[in-house]
Amino acid sequence: MSILVIAARDDWPTDRVVKQLTMRGADVFRMDTGDFPQRLSVAARIDQTQPWVGGLFTGTRTLDLSDISAVYFRAPGPFTFPAEMSGPERRFAAAQARAGLGGIITALDGCRWVSHPAAMARAEYKPVQLAAARECGLTIPPTLITNRPDAVRAFAAEIPGSVVCKPIASPVFIEGDQLTAVYSKRLNSEDLVDLRGIDSTAHLFQAWVDKSHEVRLTVVGDLMFAAEVHAGSDAAHEDWRTDYGSLTYVAAECPRAVAAGVTRLLATLGLRYGALDFVVGPDGTWTFLEINPCGQWDWIQHATGLPIVEALADELQGVAS
Known part of the structure; x- marks a missing residue:
C-alpha cells in the first residue's frame, strides 16, 4: 500500500513528513498538481462492475489508485499549462483539470485523509469556524462581518473595550512582485470616525480580548x-x-x-x-x-x-x- 502526498514541490514541512515516512519504510508517492498535465498524467475509469481504477503517472513512477491507503493533502500548486496557450484556453483547461484530476483524487474512498480537500475548503470559511466552535462549547469573541461603516460603529459602541479589524480570508496579496501582508489592527476612536474603504468589501471585526x-x-x-x-x-x-x-x-x-x-x-x-x-x-x-x-x-x-x-x-x- 502507498501513501499519496499532494503538496507544492517547494513545501519544506512536507519534505519532513515524506522523510519521516520513508525512514519508516513506507511507500510514498509525492505529487504536485502544479506538475499536471506536463509532468504528471492520469488515466482512470469506472463502470457498472467496478469503482474508479487506474493510476497516476510521472516520468519515473506509477501509482495504482487501488494501492492508496492514505492521502496527505497540503496546499499544492496551480496547474501549469504550455506557454503557447491563450489566457481563455488556460482558464478552460484549469477548470477541466480541477474537475478531472481533482475529481478523481477527491473520489478516493476507503483511505485515510489528512485532511479531505472538501472538508478543508469548507473549514477555511471563518464564519463556519466560529459558528462550529461556539456550538462545540469553545469560547469565541463577539464578532461582526460587514461592509457597512454604520454597523461597525454600532458594534464598537456595544463592546466595552477595543475592537480589532482582521482579514477574513488569506492575509496576503501580491501586487506586481511585491507581497503584502494584512495584519490585525486594534482600532482607536479616530479609526472609527474614518472608515473609508469599509464598504469596498467584507471585513471582520472582533472584540479585543x-x-x-x-x-x-x-x-x-x-x-x-x-x-x-x-x-x-x-x-x-x-x-x-x-x-x-x-x-x-x-x-x-x-x-x-x-x-x-x-x-x-x-x-x-x-x-x-x-x-x-x-x-x-x-x-x-x-x-x-x-x-x-x-x-x-x-x-x-x-x-x-x-x-x-x-x-x-x-x-x-x-x-x-
Missing part, C-alpha cells in the same frame, strides 16, 4: 500539541505575526474542557489536522480565534520539540496514538 499570551494548538488525529506564544513587543502583542523575532514559545497542556471542545470541532468540520489559535486571558480563559486546516507547524516543533511530524506520520500510517 485581554491576553496573558496566546496558544498555537496543533491537532493531528486524536493528539493535541499546545505551545504558548509569548510576545516580546507591542506589535507582537497586537498580532504576533508582525514580529516573529520577539516571540518565545513554551510547550503547554490544553485544559480538559478546551480539548473536548476542540475534539468536537474537528469532528464537526471533518478534519484530521488543524492549527488553532487561542488567546489566553489573565484569568486563564482560552478564547478561540481561528482554525487553519492547512496551518504551518514546523516552526512550532523546532521551537518546542513537540513531535508533530512523528504524529503526522503515525496518522497517515494508521498507527494508534
Whole structure:
C-alpha cells in the first residue's frame, strides 16, 4: 500500500513528513498538481462492475489508485499549462483539470485523509469556524462581518473595550512582485470616525480580548500539541505575526474542557489536522480565534520539540496514538 502526498514541490514541512515516512519504510508517492498535465498524467475509469481504477503517472513512477491507503493533502500548486496557450484556453483547461484530476483524487474512498480537500475548503470559511466552535462549547469573541461603516460603529459602541479589524480570508496579496501582508489592527476612536474603504468589501471585526499570551494548538488525529506564544513587543502583542523575532514559545497542556471542545470541532468540520489559535486571558480563559486546516507547524516543533511530524506520520500510517 502507498501513501499519496499532494503538496507544492517547494513545501519544506512536507519534505519532513515524506522523510519521516520513508525512514519508516513506507511507500510514498509525492505529487504536485502544479506538475499536471506536463509532468504528471492520469488515466482512470469506472463502470457498472467496478469503482474508479487506474493510476497516476510521472516520468519515473506509477501509482495504482487501488494501492492508496492514505492521502496527505497540503496546499499544492496551480496547474501549469504550455506557454503557447491563450489566457481563455488556460482558464478552460484549469477548470477541466480541477474537475478531472481533482475529481478523481477527491473520489478516493476507503483511505485515510489528512485532511479531505472538501472538508478543508469548507473549514477555511471563518464564519463556519466560529459558528462550529461556539456550538462545540469553545469560547469565541463577539464578532461582526460587514461592509457597512454604520454597523461597525454600532458594534464598537456595544463592546466595552477595543475592537480589532482582521482579514477574513488569506492575509496576503501580491501586487506586481511585491507581497503584502494584512495584519490585525486594534482600532482607536479616530479609526472609527474614518472608515473609508469599509464598504469596498467584507471585513471582520472582533472584540479585543485581554491576553496573558496566546496558544498555537496543533491537532493531528486524536493528539493535541499546545505551545504558548509569548510576545516580546507591542506589535507582537497586537498580532504576533508582525514580529516573529520577539516571540518565545513554551510547550503547554490544553485544559480538559478546551480539548473536548476542540475534539468536537474537528469532528464537526471533518478534519484530521488543524492549527488553532487561542488567546489566553489573565484569568486563564482560552478564547478561540481561528482554525487553519492547512496551518504551518514546523516552526512550532523546532521551537518546542513537540513531535508533530512523528504524529503526522503515525496518522497517515494508521498507527494508534
